[in-house]
Amino acid sequence: MFPVSTAQQPVQVIGGGLAGTEAAWQLAQAGVPVILYEMRPQRTSPAHHTDDLAELVCSNSFGAQASDRAAGLLHAELRRLGSIIIQMADRHAVPAGGALAVDRAVFSRTLTETLANHPLIELRREEVRSLPNTGISVLTTGPLTSPDLAAALQRFTGQDYLSFFDAASPIVVGESIDRRIAFLASRYQRGEAAYLNCPLDREQYLAFWQALCTAEQVELKNFERETAKFFEGCLPIEEMARRGEDTMRYGPLKPVGIERPGTGEPGKGKWPYAVVQLRQEDRAGHLWNMVGFQTNLRWGEQMRVFRMIPGLEKAEFVRLGVMHRNTFINAPELLLPTLQFKQRPTLLAAGQLIGTEGYTAAAAGGWLAGTNAARLAHGLPPVALPKTTMMGALFDFISSASPKHFQPMPPNFGILPDLPERVRDKRQRYGRYRDRALADLSTWQRSTLGLCP
Incomplete structure (x- = not known):
């Protein structure tokens, strides 16, 4: 050689x-x-x-x-x-x-x-x-x-x-997302529709919120706990849920300006009670990142809880959320x-x-x-x-x-x-x-x- x-x-x-x-x-x-x-x-x-x-x-x-x-x-x-x-x-x-x-x-x-x-x-x-x-x-x-x-x-x-302390969101295979439920849309229809949106009604949201609050987390190592305090601006989704019933709806699950197709004239349609957004991860659109879903839940718990989201019931994860140094x-x-x-x-x-x-x-x-x-x-x-x-x-x-x-x-x-x-x-x-x-x-x-x- x-x-x-x-x-x-x-x-x-x-x-x-x-x-x-x-x-x-x-x-x-x-x-x-x-x-x-x-x-x-x-x-x-x-x-x-x-x-x-x-x-x-x-x-x-x-x-x-x-x-x-x-x-x-x-x-x-x-x-x-x-x-x-x-x-x-x-x-x-x-x-x-x-x-x-x-x-x-x-x-x-x-x-x-x-x-x-x-x-x-x-x-x-x-x-x-x-x-x-x-x-x-x-x-x-x-x-x-x-x-x-x-x-x-x-x-x-x-x-x-x-x-310095990685709190990463799960990544989902695009073809495993149910497109009969998840839809492409941008907030207030501004620019190109670049996000897939999974809508939740109030009943679905409350069930998801309660599951997050009680799901089992990974125990951090001592040296990781010392670093975790710096991530107030990048909170795990389960920690956000524990801060109140509506905290996620004012954060990553904010439904404002997201119109579900078929609910009215463009610009006048109905907003879901909450929305989970997925952002395209690769150029081909094969992979989608769950926006704002950095988490420290155990992997089995992530699959159980995140598949409660409408459109992700059969989600295939290429990477689950992690939180570590x-x-x-x-x-x-x-x-x-x-x-x-x-x-x-x-x-x-x-x-x-x-x-x-x-x-x-x-x-x-x-x-x-x-x-x-x-x-x-x-x-x-x-x-x-x-x-x-x-x-x-x-x-x-x-x-x-x-x-x-x-x-x-x-x-x-x-x-x-x-x-x-x-x-x-x-x-x-x-x-x-x-x-x-x-x-x-x-x-x-x-x-x-x-x-x-």
Whole structure:
């Protein structure tokens, strides 16, 4: 794939999580010397419990294994691309039904030993407090970026982070929304009708309000509780409900100016008692964000309660609401699909910091950032994956979404381009997405990387 490296200056990878581990490995395998920085144990993190690289701080699951599922397709793509993270996950898998789950302690310890023993990887246990000014660097510090480095990144980009405490709304697959009930309309019919509106009458609203008030929440960790107090302007929907029966009707469920079709002449129609609005999340209109529905409810509770909303009874969620510490940058304004910063192409980023969600997505970002850093070190142009692959679609999304409303995104079939023909059966449709993705990835590997998968 690469000629013998003549690079004298090692590439710096900052952060030893999943993305940083993958990036460092891809660089070293390409013959490029790497300095991998990990601040633990010199500086500890409130979420970590060991000093190992690629520690899994939440679940030990990488998601569904089947390749006709979004996470499973990402696994399949990474296997073909030689991901060290997926290789080790396969090696240390434990029984988990249809999911790829690992013995987390052995998984992280083995990765640490493997990278530490690589002749081209120097593992430095120290905190990086500023962005490197020269050479090629990959930033993979994740949602718990240290304060000094976070401040340096903020100065570099000239922007605030989108969030230091992520309270994100659920995202729904468009075709699962009942369009016989939900309707497109703008408030007071101003401009283009850009929102889908789910109307509630008084009885429906009161039932929904009561369900929200009593639904079970996720217990925040101690370090997250300390940060949560800063989000008065971004309250969880259940907290808003607890403040009073009509609080939501004066907030995100405000019905003012929203006319339900067929209730009168334009401009004189009736307003529902309350309205849940959904905003288009992607250019194709496959995904819709529930406006103002940031939440800390347990995932099962979210599906139960939010499917009480008229039009969302059969809603398919590609992402449920989350509320946790999650520092991430405004990737659509800052990054290219190659994961290079627009203002400094020799600085790349990957992992949760760029607005992707999930272990496998972090590994995928590390693979691309590491591969492109290696290509830059060898004087070769960086690459972007085909948009028909799950990896390509994910990095195209985070680099081209609306900067104003950007929120982290997990891998999902809703971000893939449409198939040439409509396939109604969901399982068959996902299988077609998989077949196209893996075929296009193979072609791309041969033509772009010069590899035989």
